Structure formats: C-alpha cells, structure tokens
Amino acid sequence: MTPTPRALRVLEIVSFLLLCAAVWMVFFYAPLEAVMGAVQKVFYFHVANAWVGMLGFIAAGVSGIIYLRTHDMKWDIVEVAAVEISLVFFFIAIVTGSIWAYPAWNTWWTWDPRLTTAAILELIYIAYMLLRQGIEDPERRARFGAVYALIGGLSVPLTFMSIRLFRTIHPVVVGGANAAAQGGFDMAPKMLHSMFFALAVFTVIFITLFWHRIRIGILAQTVEQLKLKLTQ
Amino acid sequence: MIEVRKLFKRFGLKTILRGLDFHVAQGEFVVLLGPNGAGKTTFLRILASLSRPSMGQVVIAGHTLPAQAAEVRRTLGVVSHLPLLYGDLTAEENLQFYGRMYDLQNLEARLTEVLHLIGLESRRRDLVRTFSRGMQQRLAIGRAVLHDPEVMLFDEPYTGLDQDASAMLDDVLRNVAARGRTVVMTSHDLARAEELGSRFDVLSRGVIAASCSQQELGSSNLLTFYKQALTA
Amino acid sequence: MNRSATRNSSTRAGSFLRAVGAIAWKDLAAELRSRELLSAMLVFALLVILIFNFALELDVKTRATITAGVLWVTFAFAGTLGLNRSMAVEKDRGCLDGLLLAPVDRTAIYFGKVISNLAFMLIVEAIVLPVYSILYNTNLLSLGLIGVILLGSIGYVAVGTLLSSMAVQTRTRDVMLPILLFPVIVPVLVAAVKASSGVLQGLPMDEILPWLNLLVVYDVIFIAIAFMVFDYVVEE
Numbered sequence: 001m002t003p004t005p006r007a008l009r010v011l012e013i014v015s016f017l018l019l020c021a022a023v024w025m026v027f028f029y030a031p032l033e034a035v036m037g038a039v040q041k042v043f044y045f046h047v048a049n050a051w052v053g054m055l056g057f058i059a060a061g062v063s064g065i066i067y068l069r070t071h072d073m074k075w076d077i078v079e080v081a082a083v084e085i086s087l088v089f090f091f092i093a094i095v096t097g098s099i100w101a102y103p104a105w106n107t108w109w110t111w112d113p114r115l116t117t118a119a120i121l122e123l124i125y126i127a128y129m130l131l132r133q134g135i136e137d138p139e140r141r142a143r144f145g146a147v148y149a150l151i152g153g154l155s156v157p158l159t160f161m162s163i164r165l166f167r168t169i170h171p172v173v174v175g176g177a178n179a180a181a182q183g184g185f186d187m188a189p190k191m192l193h194s195m196f197f198a199l200a201v202f203t204v205i206f207i208t209l210f211w212h213r214i215r216i217g218i219l220a221q222t223v224e225q226l227k228l229k230l231t232q
Numbered sequence: 233m234i235e236v237r238k239l240f241k242r243f244g245l246k247t248i249l250r251g252l253d254f255h256v257a258q259g260e261f262v263v264l265l266g267p268n269g270a271g272k273t274t275f276l277r278i279l280a281s282l283s284r285p286s287m288g289q290v291v292i293a294g295h296t297l298p299a300q301a302a303e304v305r306r307t308l309g310v311v312s313h314l315p316l317l318y319g320d321l322t323a324e325e326n327l328q329f330y331g332r333m334y335d336l337q338n339l340e341a342r343l344t345e346v347l348h349l350i351g352l353e354s355r356r357r358d359l360v361r362t363f364s365r366g367m368q369q370r371l372a373i374g375r376a377v378l379h380d381p382e383v384m385l386f387d388e389p390y391t392g393l394d395q396d397a398s399a400m401l402d403d404v405l406r407n408v409a410a411r412g413r414t415v416v417m418t419s420h421d422l423a424r425a426e427e428l429g430s431r432f433d434v435l436s437r438g439v440i441a442a443s444c445s446q447q448e449l450g451s452s453n454l455l456t457f458y459k460q461a462l463t464a
Numbered sequence: 465m466n467r468s469a470t471r472n473s474s475t476r477a478g479s480f481l482r483a484v485g486a487i488a489w490k491d492l493a494a495e496l497r498s499r500e501l502l503s504a505m506l507v508f509a510l511l512v513i514l515i516f517n518f519a520l521e522l523d524v525k526t527r528a529t530i531t532a533g534v535l536w537v538t539f540a541f542a543g544t545l546g547l548n549r550s551m552a553v554e555k556d557r558g559c560l561d562g563l564l565l566a567p568v569d570r571t572a573i574y575f576g577k578v579i580s581n582l583a584f585m586l587i588v589e590a591i592v593l594p595v596y597s598i599l600y601n602t603n604l605l606s607l608g609l610i611g612v613i614l615l616g617s618i619g620y621v622a623v624g625t626l627l628s629s630m631a632v633q634t635r636t637r638d639v640m641l642p643i644l645l646f647p648v649i650v651p652v653l654v655a656a657v658k659a660s661s662g663v664l665q666g667l668p669m670d671e672i673l674p675w676l677n678l679l680v681v682y683d684v685i686f687i688a689i690a691f692m693v694f695d696y697v698v699e700e
Contacts, residue, residue: 152647162651165658305567314561317557318490
C-alpha cells in the first residue's frame with residue numbers, strides 16, 4: 001500500500017484553501033440578497049453540491065460500462081467510490097435546498113421536477129448500496145452494481161423529462177430574464193462569480209474525496225488478499 | 233474429447249482451481265473424487281459452460297469455451313443434484329420443453345423413447361411435483377440424454393436416491409457408457425464409482441492430485457487409492 | 465448413433481424465436497395449472513384497491529382525477545409479486561441452470577420471461593379494470609386506456625424482468641426488487657398515469673401524445689439495454 005501520494009496531499013491542502021476562499025466569497029464578496037437576506041447564501045453551496053452529486057452519477061455509469069467490458073476490478077472500486085461520495089454530496093444538496101426553500105417558498109419540500117428527480121436519484125444511490133450489500137461474491141457484486149448503475153443512470157434523464165412536463169416552481173437560475181414569471185430570480189454579476197467559484201471549489205473537493213475513497217477501496221481489497229494468504 | 237489446460241478459477245480473492253490439467257478421451261468414464269469444498273462442483277460447472285474460467289483453456293469436442301459455448305452446449309448433457317425440472321408441468325411437458333430448447337426433430341418419438349429408457353412411461357402425464365426424489369432424478373437423466381449428447385456430466389447424481397432409483401441410475405449409466413459416450417461423474421459413493429468408472433481422478437487443493445485407470449487399480453481398493461491421493 | 469435426435473437445421477433467428485416461444489409457453493402452461501401466481505397477484509390487487517377506498521376519499525368528484533393513479537399504484541405493487549415469483553421458480557429448483565445449458569442465446573431467456581411476465585400482468589389488469597368499473601361505477605373499458613396500459617406494462621415488465629433476475633440472486637431476494645425497481649420505473653408511472661388520466665377525462669390527443677411518446681421512448685431504450693446487459697446478469 002503506497003503512502004498518500006504527494007499530489008493528493010497537495011490537493012487536500014488546495015481543497016481546504018479553496019473552500020476557505022469560497023466561504024469568504026460567499027459571505028463577503030457576494031452581495032446580500034434583497035428579499036431573503038443571509039439565508040440565500042446557502043444557495044451557493046446547494047448548487048455546488050448538487051452539481052458534484054450529478055458528476056458522481058455519471059462517473060459511476062461510465063465506470064460500470066468499462067467494468068463490464070474489461071472485467072477489471074479496479075473499475076468496480078471506482079464505481080463504488082463515485083456512488084458513495086455522491087450519495088453524501090447529493091444529500092447535502094437536498095438538505096441545503098430545504099434550508100433555502102423554507103424562507104423562500106414557505107415549505108421544506110415541494111414535488112417539482114428537480115426536487116423529485118433529486119429524491120429519486122438519491123434513492124437509486126441507496127438502492128445501489130443495498131444491492132451490493134446483499135451479494136457475497138465480489139465478482140457478481142461488481143457485475144450487478146455495474147448493470148444497476150447503468151440502468152439507474154439512464155432512467156434519471158427520462159425521469160427528469162417526465163416530471164418536467166409538469167409545471168415547475170423551482171427557480172430557473174440561468175437565463176431567467178423575466179424572473180417573476182418563471183419563478184426564477186435575477187443574479188447580480190458578483191453572485192454569478194461566487195456561484196461558479198463555489199462550483200469549481202466543490203469539484204476539486206469531490207476529486208480529492210474521490211481519490212481518497214478509491215485508495216480506501218484498494219486498501220480494503222489488499223487487506224482481503226492478505227487475510228486469505230494467512231488462512232491458506 | 234475434453235481438454236483442460238492450466239485452468240484457474242477465482243471467486244473474488246479466493247482461488248479454487250489452480251492450474252488444473254484434465255484430459256478425457258472419447259468413451260472414457262471418469263469418476264472425479266475429492267473432499268467437500270475441493271472444487272468438484274465448480275470444475276463441473278465450468279465444463280458445463282455455466283461458469284467462466286478465470287484463466288486457462290477448456291476445449292470440449294473440439295470447441296473452445298467460452299467462445300464457442302453454444303456449440304459446446306449442444307454436445308453436453310448435465311445431471312446435477314438439483315432436478316432442473318418444472319414441478320407444475322408433467323413429465324412429458326418437461327421433456328417437450330427441453331426438446332424445443334434443444335431444437336430436436338421427431339420430438340414425440342424421441343420423448344417416448346426416453347421415457348421408456350428411464351421407466352417413466354406410465355407416469356408421463358403426471359405432474360413432476362408429485363414425483364418422488366428418485367423419479368425426479370430419473371426424469372432429470374431423461375432430460376439430459378434427450379438430445380443424445382456426446383459428453384455427459386454428472387454431479388453427485390446418487391444424492392438422496394433410494395435403492396431402486398440408484399439401481400435404475402446404474403442401468404442408465406451403464407447404457408450410456410456402453411454406447412461410447414464420454415462421461416465425467418463426481419461422486420462420494422466409492423463402491424458404485426469403482427464399478428462404473430474406467431478411470432478415477434482425485435481433485436485436491438485445486439488440481440488433479442492423482443489419477444488411475446480401472447486396470448491400474450486392479451485388485452486394490454478405490455478407498456485406499458483415494459486416501460493415499462489426499463495425503464500425498 | 466440415434467438419428468432421430470438430431471437437430472433441425474434451422475436458422476439462428478428461427479431457433480431464437482423457438483426458444484423464446486418455448487419459455488413463454490412453459491411459464492404460461494405451468495401457471496395455468498397451478499394458478500398460484502395469478503391468484504396471488506389478483507387478490508393482492510383487489511386488496512390494494514379496497515385499501516385505497518378507505519385511505520382516499522374516492523367520491524365521485526375526486527375519482528376522475530385519482531382513478532389513474534390508484535390503478536397504476538395497484539399494478540405496480542401487484543406486478544412485483546408476479547416478477548418475484550416468476551424468477552423464484554427458476555432459481556429454486558436450479559431451473560435457471562437448465563435454461564442456461566440450452567444452446568440458445570441468453571437473451572432468448574430474457575424475452576421469453578418478458579412475454580410470460582407481461583401476459584400475467586395483462587391478465588391481472590384485464591380483471592382489475594372491469595372490477596374497478598363496477599365497484600366505483602365508472603367506465604374504464606376504453607380502447608385508449610387499454611393502449612396506455614399495454615405500453616406502460618411493457619416498460620414495467622422489461623425493466624422488472626431484468627432487475628428481478630438480479631434480485632433473485634441476492635440475499636434479500638424478494639425485498640430487493642421493489643427497492644431496485646421503483647426509482648427506475650418512475651418515468652413509466654408518471655407517463656402512464658398522466659396518459660391514462662388524459663384518456664379517462666377525454667382530453668385532446670395532442671395533450672396525451674407527449675406522454676405516449678415518453679412511454680414508447682422508455683420502452684425502446686430499456687428493452688435495448690436489457691438485451692445488451694442480460695448476459696452479464698445470468699452468466700457467471
């Protein structure tokens with residue numbers, strides 16, 4: 001087992017610094033929003049986490065396909081890592097979304113397309129983890145995981161489209177000219193900067209955690225191998 | 233007929249078969265012996281094309297596994313300790329189903345022939361779930377010989393059979409052997425094995441530890457040979 | 465050499481279709497005899513409708529908007545019973561091995577199972593519709609509705625058969641299927657409910673069409689995926 005590579009150490013530090021910078025931006029650079037006040041600031045982290053949660057989903061789907069074609073266990077480790085950490089990021093996104101929603105819409109939750117799809121996505125992640133837990137054989141676990149990641153991945157865009165055909169009250173953030181009509185809101189340039197910066201920062205944090213999680217997966221596998229050697 | 237070279241089979245990190253070599257000429261009746269957990273069933277499943285080798289070459293009747301699996305399956309008849317029969321169908325219907333799956337001509341005539349061979353003609357219209365274990369095993373053998381395979385694989389076929397059923401199975405096996413079919417059978421019943429087999433192999437610690445033909449065994453006891461092979 | 469046992473020299477497509485037909489026939493014949501699966505699904509479906517009667521206020525006004533939803537929830541839950549049972553039969557007596565030993569494409573097993581599962585589901589739906597009509601004094605026997613139910617059931621069964629093949633090989637078995645299936649089947653449920661509702665309320669075709677399109681798209685995509693991926697689910 002190799003010690004933490006230099007690049008990863010650097011990445012950790014960079015992630016931490018970037019996070020500090022993002023927090024500073026959110027609280028001091030971005031202007032205070034007129035209607036909602038300080039609570040609105042949760043929005044920057046909400047969008048960032050949601051974006052990153054989606055990333056993991058795509059990573060899982062792709063790893064799944066690669067695993068099925070190569071049967072290389074490495075890709076299974078990558079896939080699990082992607083799902084596990086995205087599960088957490090996405091959960092944070094949902095919770096921060098609720099925190100934002102209550103003062104804005106006077107409700108913790110609403111069944112509009114984005115939120116409903118988010119809930120379903122989270123459930124697919126959890127179903128994936130449950131599926132894996134119920135299988136002893138590692139090879140079968142990897143195969144089934146990959147298949148479900150693929151099916152789940154494909155269903156989500158369709159789910160989103162299907163619910164989108166309903167009307168939405170979720171703010172259409174980007175490109176909402178007539179904010180009031182679409183339930184969206186205007187964003188000052190400084191706000192946009194903060195949002196995109198937060199997005200970038202969380203992507204970096206995602207990569208750091210992803211890398212760590214993959215290493216843990218490899219370590220776990222090595223431990224299993226050693227355990228077997230001992231018993232033989 | 234059966235050529236196995238350097239066969240490895242891994243389940244996760246556990247290696248069950250380690251570079252197993254196995255050669256069977258046409259018409260041989262090989263009895264595979266070995267302690268529980270040695271990998272006999274795993275090996276037979278690989279030969280039956282139900283499981284993929286992790287590494288190594290398996291060639292049956294000139295066709296390579298897993299690439300030419302479909303061709304191999306046509307030449308194989310498999311009897312395991314599970315009946316592989318549908319309880320809610322009659323004996324006749326079960327054979328009809330498998331006959332269709334194997335794309336057989338003159339199905340009706342062949343059905344009657346096989347039912348006669350296994351002594352279940354009088355019960356052909358009865359539901360399989362009303363059959364005793366012995367009768368089910370007989371029907372399972374009928375299913376396996378239906379398409380007249382060149383190679384037959386038996387995995388512990390005597391398990392749970394009473395005297396009559398065992399005697400019937402003996403007859404069928406002798407019949408099959410007499411017609412020049414190649415047979416590989418795993419068994420714990422050494423007395424029967426000694427009577428039927430033309431060759432005895434012992435699978436231990438993932439390889440064929442010892443092999444001897446009927447002539448070589450001569451007056452010696454199969455049990456002695458087996459014990460010797462395990463301690464070697 | 466026993467000549468009478470030699471194969472038909474048919475084309476690959478021919479033997480594929482023959483295998484699919486044989487598997488579907490086998491399931492239907494076995495079920496017709498025992499009727500265990502169908503009766504379980506049917507009783508369950510009727511119980512669900514009964515529970516809905518108490519859980520929701522199905523008075524005449526709200527009924528029109530809610531009927532579609534009630535029907536599809538019923539079908540979705542009863543459906544999992546059928547899917548589970550259908551696969552359990554293969555797994556329990558080792559019959560899946562029997563199917564895998566046959567010299568046919570693995571996907572023939574998938575399609576055979578889909579056809580029999582679909583048949584079971586349609587039979588249950590065909591009985592539930594008139595019963596619901598009688599119990600709640602609404603006319604559900606319209607061609608449009610039947611069409612929507614057919615499209616929705618196809619999507620449900622296509623994904624359900626694939627996932628039940630996986631679920632049956634896990635430790636938790638029956639419980640696993642709904643957990644895996646329901647999040648993924650949402651587009652079918654949403655589109656089917658909206659389309660059914662539209663048909664029942666006599667909405668114009670262009671309002672119902674997007675939902676039908678979604679159903680068709682879903683069906684096509686997932687049947688194609690299942691076709692490509694089924695091998696990995698049954699082969700070791």
